[in-house]
Amino acid sequence: MESYLFPFDGLLCMLLGISFTLWFTLLLIFIIVPAVFGVSFGIRRLYMKSLLKIFEWATLRMERGAREKNQQLYKPYSNGIIAKELVSLEQEIQEVRRSGIPAPEPEFDMSDIFSFCRRGVESIVDDEVTKRFTAEELESWNLLTRSNYNFHHISTRLTVLWGVGVLVRYAILLPLRVTLAFTGVGLLVVLTSLIGLLPNGWVKSSLSEKAHLMCYRICVRALTAIITYHDSENKPKNGGICVANHTSPIDVIILASDGCYAMVGQVHGGLMGVIQRAMLKACPHIWFERSEVKDRHLVAKRLSDHVADKTKLPILIFPEGTCINNTSVMMFKKGSFEIGCTVYPVAIKYDPRFGDAFWNSSKFGMVNYLLHMMSSWGVVCSVWYLPPMRREEGEDAVQFANRVKAAIARKGGLADLLWDGGLKREKVKKVFKEEQQKMYSKVLVGVSEDSRPFPVRRTSHNRQQV
């Protein structure tokens, strides 16, 4: 019996050995070496084009299937599902009173309630904020079960294709990517620790730059990210702050593989902590202890000190403070805009057809998220470097922040919202409701000559802390 198995055993070992060697050689030639030198064979773009063709076919097949059964395909529309009134609430209520003459006494109309009521119910059916905190719904199917809403329209051919897709993604792409990821991170830690031993100077900073870029490029290939950089002449320079919209932790890798930045963040424990400490040895990043994060003055001081030193790299900050699903840009926190240096805005837009890059931190942990990313087809995104902006005379930090936000939203084709990304986890502040009440009171009272200040009933919650 044993002699029967023996030749096959040897043959099997030999085959495994050869395939592993082949695997690693291919890996080295086609992925790691180009990453080190920053060149590209164009394999990823070819991959992207062929995938797109397959997705189009899949969607058409589903539509045909739906038509045969005389049903309609479920098509998600992220631009809104109901028609909303274009006039503001104030104008709508004023229209009822359009008599032209300011009334001597407040006019209350029982029909005022209709406007409040309808707008309330409209926001229940479709509101602007809560849908930004969940993954965007895709219009065409990208062969991932996690994004399919028309499951019952799938034919046999499509199921086979999907099966092949699963095989390719989990058996071929995932191990490849995990290997690359470990290589990239490992190299980063080792190289930066080595470079940290050198004395400060031109050699150290240039070597550190090369090491960082190389490792980030390997990580980019670990995610099969196909990134298009636009307007590279506006790339951030030393002594400035780079601000970008935030969709996922991958944003950092995407930006850092094209330029060197000083990162800002909280000190973590575990593997992240090891990486952070290693990176700090090679070039100055800004890591805060958990307790220091609350102290706004300390944060501002450290940022301004860093920015004042022109030899240090530009700081990378995400002013939204939390991950948003890449359909909109939410309120920018004013902290980084108060420092008074040049701001380099960057817009990042992910192509939703290939996989959703949004990290829903309330649903998935970081490891789960990375596995999701590595087992999907890839990440396709565009990065636009916008021209630098400075705070103008008479503009305060909030107005400056809004101006930058509007520029980023316009370039990336995203909706520009005034709502705070913090609403993902917190309740909205009462002051906004009070503003609505004030507006209605103004309409009620009308504009009259002899308006006298009213004795207001004193209540305990008169003015909330903003």
Next chain:
Amino acid sequence: MIVVLSRSMTILLLLKVFFCFSAVSHSQITRLYSRFHSLDKGENGALSREDFQRIPELAINPLGDRIINAFFPEGEDQVNFRGFMRTLAHFRPVEDNEKNKDPNSGEPLNSRNNKLLFAFRLYDLDRDDKISRDELLQVLRMMVGVNISDEQLGSIADRTIQEADTNGDMSISFSEFIKVLEKVDVEQKMSIRFLH
């Protein structure tokens, strides 16, 4: 999301039984179920008041609490998808009824009368089918906040009741309410149109 869809299939069958939804299209019901599911953070098939208050635009609406209350039947604090759809059905545009003339169906939920009844119930806090001076004052206070004095608000309420009250009981009944608003385009103000 596949879970959402297969559940919606069964719900669709159930809903088709209720005539008031037969004029609502398949895709509209699916969309609303998807919305219901995304609001239902506890994933127990029913919404609580907290789920509604998580919508920022509703939380800053001065009448937000009254609107939320309209979804919950007397004494209950959970609303299922059927109840959710039933309340939303009040806001269907009236033209939709032209497609579905069923003589046995009775008055549809989105008739002018029922839309007015919905608004009436926003004022009628204790559900006794009358809007008393006190109830009117409370609702007015919700809408204006702290910006108008008690005396002024009181006189507004008095004047409103005076104009509407025809039978002299110092409160507004539903028929008096209808009379006051007979010239208002209720159908347009209380309708929500789907884009697709």
